[in-house]
Amino acid sequence: MTRIATWNVNSLRVRLPQVLAWLKADSADLLAVQETKVEDEGFPRSEIEAAGYHVLYCGEKTYNGVALISRTPVTDPCFELDPADPQRRFLAATLGGVRIINVYVPNGSEVGSEKYTYKLRWLEHLGRYLMSARVRYKHVIVLGDFNIAPEDRDVHDPATWFGSVLVSEPEREAFRCLLQAGFVDLFRIFCADGGCFSWWDYRAGAFRRNLGLRIDHILATETVAACCRRCYIDPAPRGNTRPSDHAPVVAEFDGLAMLGA
């Protein structure tokens, strides 16, 4: 069994003890991390290696930053989606026979803003990249913080959120475009329910009241999806003292190693 997960940690320096504890308890084989908020020079590499993991990272000061933490080393790393974009939001590598693509999609700030336009352009770019990645690698998992709640059942209060950033129709259309590149939302194979969220605002007791959104996703090509036995959100770390505002999303696979053979 292979367990692959994604978690926006909102500062890896602050959350490192929680991340290492979670990895140990949940024995993930690979964890894709977003919002590390640390430059490569200051990355806590030795602490992660001392805990028995390999790690790749691509970060910057204060904002963004992604990493791949794994039990066994990954190969063939790629650190950028667009060489012209200085924001560190992308990290890809191969684990066994599967290409792993870790993304921190821009938040978009507000519909109609410059950041929103940047988000839609970034998603267009990702869509094109995934089309070619699927041809080149065949078996692909793309996971991370997509900053999009794909449908109303992924939103605690669709009426209040209607048309706003993370939920707006152009963002949802961009998400459907990613799926149309040949990917399956693993969580929705197993669960059709509403009320399942991966992010809750720090404010107004949102987690306690389960006022959240499902914006962190694990997508996979169909042969990989066929190996998936379970995909779930682990809300427990969101209840920690000094938590990230996101919860980890986990996918479990049988026979994933066979795909590369």
Next chain:
DNA sequence: ATGGTAGTGTAACTA
């Protein structure tokens, strides 16, 4: 019309 909280870094931004 934009509270409420958290991280970075020490004011104001991003989420």
